[in-house]
Amino acid sequence: MSDKRSLHPLADRTPWTPVHAKLHRTIRSRHLFERNQRLLVAVSGGQDSLCLIKILLDLQKKWGWYLSIVHCDHCWRSDSQANAKHVENLAKNWGVSFYIRTADEPLKSEAAARNWRYQVFSAIAQENQFHCIVTGHTASDRAETLLYNLIRGTGADGLQALTWQRLLDNGIVLIRPLLEITRMQTGQFCQDFQLPVWEDSTNQDLKFARNRIRQNVIPYLQENFNPKVESVLAQTAEILQAEVEYLEQAAVELRQEAMVISPDEAYSIKLNRGVLQKAPLALQRRVMRQVLQEIIQSASSFEQIEKLIALINAPNRSETDPFPGGAIAQVEGEWIYFKQL
Numbered sequence: 001m002s003d004k005r006s007l008h009p010l011a012d013r014t015p016w017t018p019v020h021a022k023l024h025r026t027i028r029s030r031h032l033f034e035r036n037q038r039l040l041v042a043v044s045g046g047q048d049s050l051c052l053i054k055i056l057l058d059l060q061k062k063w064g065w066y067l068s069i070v071h072c073d074h075c076w077r078s079d080s081q082a083n084a085k086h087v088e089n090l091a092k093n094w095g096v097s098f099y100i101r102t103a104d105e106p107l108k109s110e111a112a113a114r115n116w117r118y119q120v121f122s123a124i125a126q127e128n129q130f131h132c133i134v135t136g137h138t139a140s141d142r143a144e145t146l147l148y149n150l151i152r153g154t155g156a157d158g159l160q161a162l163t164w165q166r167l168l169d170n171g172i173v174l175i176r177p178l179l180e181i182t183r184m185q186t187g188q189f190c191q192d193f194q195l196p197v198w199e200d201s202t203n204q205d206l207k208f209a210r211n212r213i214r215q216n217v218i219p220y221l222q223e224n225f226n227p228k229v230e231s232v233l234a235q236t237a238e239i240l241q242a243e244v245e246y247l248e249q250a251a252v253e254l255r256q257e258a259m260v261i262s263p264d265e266a267y268s269i270k271l272n273r274g275v276l277q278k279a280p281l282a283l284q285r286r287v288m289r290q291v292l293q294e295i296i297q298s299a300s301s302f303e304q305i306e307k308l309i310a311l312i313n314a315p316n317r318s319e320t321d322p323f324p325g326g327a328i329a330q331v332e333g334e335w336i337y338f339k340q341l
């Protein structure tokens with residue numbers, strides 16, 4: 001056990017570690033939770049979510065929270081049932097109510113598993129009046145997501161990588177309180193408190209891109225470039241998050257100024273070129289992306305946005321190729337019209 005711990009009145013006779021202190025500071029300074037809330041904590045059984053639930057349990061009395069645990073059995077590992085039972089036993093020992101859902105059939109991909117998992121969390125939270133769903137994502141997850149998105153090709157929006165809070169469709173908030181704590185710290189914490197971590201064998205499988213980043217890329221960067229690479233990447237994500245929020249809001253305002261919607265006309269959406277010409281390129285691109293998203297109903301590519309940007313200063317009658325779904329954009333004097341072919 002680390003000698004840094006001491007007793008702290010907040011933790012009600014539980015040893016108080018620097019990780020407790022950091023999380024407690026984060027919760028207060030970022031206003032992540034309020035007193036007396038009902039929190040549904042997603043526990044996989046891995047070191048991050050065990051560290052999370054242990055600290056929340058230690059702080060529970062002081063904050064007056066009602067805590068429950070949810071676990072999803074994706075059925076894609078031979079030990080997934082044993083994993084679920086393990087988490088259930090922990091919940092029982094801690095006297096915490098436990099929700100489990102088992103996939104009807106093994107889910108095909110990581111993405112499918114994640115979608116299903118969030119649907120489950122969301123439905124259970126809604127049915128049982130939880131205010132928030134809490135997950136154990138760490139600074140290390142944030143750094144890996146940022147790197148992964150950077151390599152795949154993404155704008156600043158993809159680099160903000162895992163936000164502290166996300167509002168789900170049904171109005172329930174997803175909260176990630178461990179974003180300033182690294183995996184190394186959660187591992188040490190679990191060792192200190194002898195928390196029985198369930199090792200997920202698929203975490204070692206290098207066929208998953210995320211695992212290659214975690215096992216190969218990050219250690220290489222730590223060794224050859226910066227031992228604190230995880231924390232600095234996580235901080236970059238944090239800075240970008242605020243910048244993206246600011247830019248996106250400015251783009252919404254610019255779009256409102258530039259866009260006219262007239263449902264009765266053949267060209268129902270038009271953008272005023274004069275308004276856009278005065279704006280910086282960063283906002284022009286965001287406006288075009290927002291408009292295109294509405295028109296093609298899916299994420300747009302860099303090339304598609306650049307074609308629209310070119311129209312802001314293009315000669316009269318210039319037009320783009322058709323976008324998916326058949327719409328084109330065409331210049332007519334002061335306006336860019338979006339027209340369905």
Ligand SMILES: Nc1ncnc2c1ncn2[C@@H]1O[C@H](COP(=O)(O)OP(=O)(O)OP(=O)(O)O)[C@@H](O)[C@H]1O
Nearest residue numbers: 042043044048049070071072073114134135136137
């Ligand atoms: N099977 C599970 N049951 C309950 N909670 C889970 C499960 N898997 C993951 N979680 C929750 O999600 C957090 C992140 O887990 P992990 O990093 O494995 O997921 P991810 O797929 O990379 O993240 P994301 O879900 O945001 O894409 C965990 O700390 C835990 O809170």
